[in-house]
Amino acid sequence: MIQFHGQFTALQRTLIAAALSISVLAETATAQTGDQKESIAKTTAGNWQSGLHRTDLVAHDLTGTNQQVIQVLVDFDAGVAAPKHSHPGVEVAYVIKGTIEYTVEGQKPRVLKAGESLYIPPGLPHVAKNIGKDVSSELATYIVEKGKPLVKPEK
Template structure:
């Protein structure tokens, strides 16, 4: 009888524990949000007799997103292909570049950039950067 009582008690505890567990909301991982910045490299070539390389690519920024102050380890050339590009180089007035406009940035110039409005922006970029350094370096 004691054995049967223990068995019944164990089954009840297991069922109640399972019921309590079933009543808790399952833990769902939060959905992965797309990054507000998408960089698509299209090509890279070494600059002969130097410690530099040329990186050609497309940078896409989500609408309303501002990247934060940063620099690049070399000069760059850019051409806006979609949207309006908001641009602020330290010590200069902010600028907005529209589709078909291009601009350049000197080596290591600290700047902020992003979409000028709620629509995304796409820019073709040619980086001339020191080999082995990241394309983007956060500003201090």
């Protein structure tokens, strides 16, 4: 189950959870190569809902702009991947512990270990997967447009 704590409203929490759920449904319904579809289904549909834990830390408007900064702690159980998604702004992912593979559309997959970070440009679909044997954690910092859902499911 996705866990929410912190300054997000109940509506924001519901929208984030709904967006991630829709992503899984869209992913399993989309035509892909057999091996790719089977791999995604095993990784996401089987365990992401119970193996991905979010703790919302900060949500604050950036003065004089139509943007806000949001910071989230994400814990991934071993083998768990977040469904393919994008954000309406930039994401900076910093691995706190463990090993996470990031697959950003148009780029080669990158494996990051504790202490390493990655910049993800606005709107680029991506997947983050814990490829370690223990829980991995990332600190995700977003600078996004106000009023838009934080997570957009991608096919």
